[in-house]
Amino acid sequence: MTARTRRLTVAQALVTFLARQFTERDGERHRLVDSCWGIFGHGNVAGLGQALVESGQGPGAPLPFHQGRNEQAMVHAAVGFARQRDRLSAQAVTTSIGPGATNLVTGAALATINRLPVLLLPGDAFATRPADPVLQQLEHPEAGDVSVNDALRPVSRYFDRVHRPEALIPAALQAMRVLADPVQTGAVTLALPQDVQAEAYDWPEKFFVERVWRVPRPAPDAAAVTEAAGMLRASRRPLLVAGGGVHHSRAEEALRALVEATGIPVATTQAGKGALRHDHPCEVGAVGHTGTEIADELARTADLVIGVGTRYTDFTTASGTLFAEPGVRFVNLSISAFDAHKLAGLPLVGDARAGLEALAEALAGHRVPAAYAEEYSAGKARWERVVTAAFTPEDETARPTQTQVVGALDAVVGDDDVVINAAGSLPGDLHKLWRARSPRQYHLEYGYSCMGYEIPAAIGVRLAAPDRPVWALVGDGTYLMNPTEIVTAVQEGLPIIVVILDNHGYASIGGLSEATGGEGFGTGYRFRAADGSYTGEPLPVDLAANAASLGLEVRRAESYAELREALAAARAAGRPTCVYVATDPTPTAPAAQAWWDVPVAATASRPAARKAREEYDRHAVDRRHHL
Missing domain, CATH: 3.40.50.970 (Thiamin diphosphate (ThDP)-binding fold, Pyr/PP domains)
Incomplete structure (x- = not known):
C-alpha cells in the first residue's frame, strides 16, 4: 500500500506546510509563522507569489500576505512582530533574487543579533542553469554554486538552498526547529531557486500534518542554584541586571517576587527595561553607559552581579570598566550557555522564569542589609528628581x-x-x-x-x-x-x-564626533560653507x-x-x-554616568583630537577582564 501524496509545486507545498506549524509554551498554542511579507520580482512572483494567491488571501487565509515597500524594512516589521509576541510567533519575508535578496542582509543581521525569529524566503538563481547568467545572477568565476544569497549565510542562524523539490522537506523542518528554539533563534534563510519554486512534486501527506514545536522551560542545574544562593546570602551589595531574556520568557512576575522577598535592587539593559515598573521600590533604572547615576554607582560597588537574560554588551559593562569592585563575582542565568559563561560567572543555564523561581525558593528568608536598601532607595529618589527636571520646561x-x-x-x-x-x-x-x-x-x-x-x-x-x-x-x-x-x-x-x-543632522554621532576629536565633521544637514565644510544654513x-x-x-x-x-x-x-x-538643540539630558570605548586617534595635529586622546587614555586604564 503506497503512502498518500499530494501534487503541488514547491512554493505551494511550502505555503501549505507553514500554515500548519505551531509553537506551544505553558499550554498556549501560537502560529509559528503568522503571515508573510513580500515584494515580488521575477525570482518569486511565479513561485511563492502564485502559491500565496492560490492559497487564498481572504479572511482566514492559510498564510496572510502583507505588501511591503522595502525589503530591509519588511524584515524590521517582522522583527517587531516577533518581539511583541515574545518570540513565540514569527513572520516570513519573500523577495526576488538580486537586489531584493541582498536588501535582506541588514534586517537579517538585526534579527540574529537580537535573537528574534524571522523566516527569509529569497528567490535564487536557476538550479537547472538553462542560461548563464540570467537577469540579476552573480557570476562568481571560481565557484559556480555561489549566488548573492550567500551573503545571508553569516547573518542567518540556519541557511539552506533548496536545489530539488524533495530537499524542501528536511530544510523546512530544520528551519522550524531553529525558529522555535529560544537559544538558536534568529534569521532563518531558505534560498529558493526560481525554477524549483514552480516545479511540481508528489508530496507525502504527512509533510502537511499539524506540528507543534514546544518551547520548554528548562530549569538550571540544582547544584548550581544552591551555589548561587550561597553566594547571594554571603553578598553585602548584590545587584541584579535584567536583560531581554526576562521579557522573552515572560519572567517579570517571577523577578518581582524574588526581589520583593530579598530586596535585591534591579538595574536594566536596553532590552530588559520594563522588567519591573519604573516605580517599583527595587527598580533603580538603566545600567551602563546610558545608565542612571544610582544604578551605575551600585554596579561599581557591587560584590555580586546577577545577570538574568543579558548578553553583557559593551554599553552594559561600560566597555569593561563598570563592575569595578576588586572581588566582584557574577552569577549568570541564561537559556544560552554561551551567555551564561560570560565574565567568568557561575552559569545557571536555563529558562529565566524557571531559574528565578528556583533562586527565590533557595533564598527563602534572606534579605539584603537594611542599610543597603536605604542607600539605593535614596539614590532612586534623587534620580527621579533629575528625570523630572529634564522633562519639565521653564x-x-x-x-x-x-x-x-x-x-x-x-x-x-x-x-x-x-x-x-x-x-x-x-x-x-x-x-x-x-x-x-x-x-x-x-x-x-x-x-x-x-x-x-x-x-x-x-x-x-x-x-x-x-x-x-x-x-x-x-x-x-x-x-x-x-x-x-x-x-x-x-x-x-x-x-x-x-x-x-x-x-x-545626525545629533548623536555629531556629539560623539565632538567628544572624540572629530569636531562634528560630516554630521550636520547643512549647505556647504565657503571653506567647503557643511556648516552653512540648514x-x-x-x-x-x-x-x-x-x-x-x-x-x-x-x-x-x-x-x-x-x-x-x-x-x-x-x-x-x-x-x-x-527641537531646541540645547542639551538637557543628564551626562553619561559611565564610559564607552570609542577609539580616538593616537596621534593628531589638531588640538581637539589631542585633548580627546588624553581623555580616552584616562578612562581606558580602567578596563578589566573578569576572571
Missing part, C-alpha cells in the same frame, strides 16, 4: 529640547502603549529617563542600533498587538533613511504614530510635508505646549498620524 511656549519631547510623551502615553526607537541620541535619553509602566511598553532595538528600524517595527508591533497604541520615535536622520513603510501603514489602516524630532527640507505626502495625518508643534496637545490628539486619532517638532 517656558511651555518655547521650542522643546529632545528630553522635553520625551517628557511630553511620558505625560500622554498609557500603560498599554508601545514606544519604539533604535538609533541616534534618543536611545540614551530614553534608557536613562523613560518611566516604563509595563513589560512591553519600552521597545528599543539596541543590539544592532539600526537606523530606519522604528517605522516598520511599529507596523509589526501593531499587527502583533492591534489594540495597543504604537509610537515610532525618529530623528530626521533616521526618517530620511527609511520612511517608505508609512505607505504600508496607510494602506493597511494601521494607526501607528510617527514622532519626528528634527535637529538638522537644508530647506520639510519632513512634515513629506510625511503628509505619504499619507499620514500630520500635526506640527512649535512649542512644548503645542507638542503636548499634538501628541494627545495623535493618540486619539485612530489613523496613521505624524507629530513633527523641530
Whole structure:
C-alpha cells in the first residue's frame, strides 16, 4: 500500500506546510509563522507569489500576505512582530533574487543579533542553469554554486538552498526547529531557486500534518542554584541586571517576587527595561553607559552581579570598566550557555522564569542589609528628581529640547502603549529617563542600533498587538533613511504614530564626533560653507510635508505646549498620524554616568583630537577582564 501524496509545486507545498506549524509554551498554542511579507520580482512572483494567491488571501487565509515597500524594512516589521509576541510567533519575508535578496542582509543581521525569529524566503538563481547568467545572477568565476544569497549565510542562524523539490522537506523542518528554539533563534534563510519554486512534486501527506514545536522551560542545574544562593546570602551589595531574556520568557512576575522577598535592587539593559515598573521600590533604572547615576554607582560597588537574560554588551559593562569592585563575582542565568559563561560567572543555564523561581525558593528568608536598601532607595529618589527636571520646561511656549519631547510623551502615553526607537541620541535619553509602566511598553532595538528600524517595527508591533497604541520615535536622520513603510501603514489602516524630532543632522554621532576629536565633521544637514565644510544654513527640507505626502495625518508643534496637545490628539486619532517638532538643540539630558570605548586617534595635529586622546587614555586604564 503506497503512502498518500499530494501534487503541488514547491512554493505551494511550502505555503501549505507553514500554515500548519505551531509553537506551544505553558499550554498556549501560537502560529509559528503568522503571515508573510513580500515584494515580488521575477525570482518569486511565479513561485511563492502564485502559491500565496492560490492559497487564498481572504479572511482566514492559510498564510496572510502583507505588501511591503522595502525589503530591509519588511524584515524590521517582522522583527517587531516577533518581539511583541515574545518570540513565540514569527513572520516570513519573500523577495526576488538580486537586489531584493541582498536588501535582506541588514534586517537579517538585526534579527540574529537580537535573537528574534524571522523566516527569509529569497528567490535564487536557476538550479537547472538553462542560461548563464540570467537577469540579476552573480557570476562568481571560481565557484559556480555561489549566488548573492550567500551573503545571508553569516547573518542567518540556519541557511539552506533548496536545489530539488524533495530537499524542501528536511530544510523546512530544520528551519522550524531553529525558529522555535529560544537559544538558536534568529534569521532563518531558505534560498529558493526560481525554477524549483514552480516545479511540481508528489508530496507525502504527512509533510502537511499539524506540528507543534514546544518551547520548554528548562530549569538550571540544582547544584548550581544552591551555589548561587550561597553566594547571594554571603553578598553585602548584590545587584541584579535584567536583560531581554526576562521579557522573552515572560519572567517579570517571577523577578518581582524574588526581589520583593530579598530586596535585591534591579538595574536594566536596553532590552530588559520594563522588567519591573519604573516605580517599583527595587527598580533603580538603566545600567551602563546610558545608565542612571544610582544604578551605575551600585554596579561599581557591587560584590555580586546577577545577570538574568543579558548578553553583557559593551554599553552594559561600560566597555569593561563598570563592575569595578576588586572581588566582584557574577552569577549568570541564561537559556544560552554561551551567555551564561560570560565574565567568568557561575552559569545557571536555563529558562529565566524557571531559574528565578528556583533562586527565590533557595533564598527563602534572606534579605539584603537594611542599610543597603536605604542607600539605593535614596539614590532612586534623587534620580527621579533629575528625570523630572529634564522633562519639565521653564517656558511651555518655547521650542522643546529632545528630553522635553520625551517628557511630553511620558505625560500622554498609557500603560498599554508601545514606544519604539533604535538609533541616534534618543536611545540614551530614553534608557536613562523613560518611566516604563509595563513589560512591553519600552521597545528599543539596541543590539544592532539600526537606523530606519522604528517605522516598520511599529507596523509589526501593531499587527502583533492591534489594540495597543504604537509610537515610532525618529530623528530626521533616521526618517530620511527609511520612511517608505508609512505607505504600508496607510494602506493597511494601521494607526501607528510617527514622532519626528528634527535637529538638522545626525545629533548623536555629531556629539560623539565632538567628544572624540572629530569636531562634528560630516554630521550636520547643512549647505556647504565657503571653506567647503557643511556648516552653512540648514537644508530647506520639510519632513512634515513629506510625511503628509505619504499619507499620514500630520500635526506640527512649535512649542512644548503645542507638542503636548499634538501628541494627545495623535493618540486619539485612530489613523496613521505624524507629530513633527523641530527641537531646541540645547542639551538637557543628564551626562553619561559611565564610559564607552570609542577609539580616538593616537596621534593628531589638531588640538581637539589631542585633548580627546588624553581623555580616552584616562578612562581606558580602567578596563578589566573578569576572571
